Amino acid sequence: MTHQMTFRGGTVAAEPGQSVAAALVAAGIHDWRTTRKGGRPRGLFCGIGVCFDCLITVDGVPDQRACLVAAADGMTLGDDAEAGADREDAGDRRNADAAGA
Secondary structure, eight states, rough: OOOEETTTTEEEOOOOTBBBBHHHTTTTTOOEEOOTTTTOOOOOSSSSSSSSSSSEETEEEEEETTTTTTTOOEEEEOOHHHTTTTTTOHHHHHHHHHHHH
């Protein structure tokens, strides 16, 4: 059974066992948020939950790593900026922290 998720007003199909990121990329969606500083597009990068580039809001919960969240029927996906437009760019900051910068 194919799952149906909602993203930016449209429907995205996902196969059972697929991550949210994999479903978005399979649907031709390669970026789902932008950085606060500079508005640079972000989407799937490492695909294993290390880099934080794929952050997305899932069912109202911000900062979920799309590559680690299993797709489910009826999920509502949103841009991470919707829930945290006033904070620093989490992805860039976390990457710098992880690198010891």
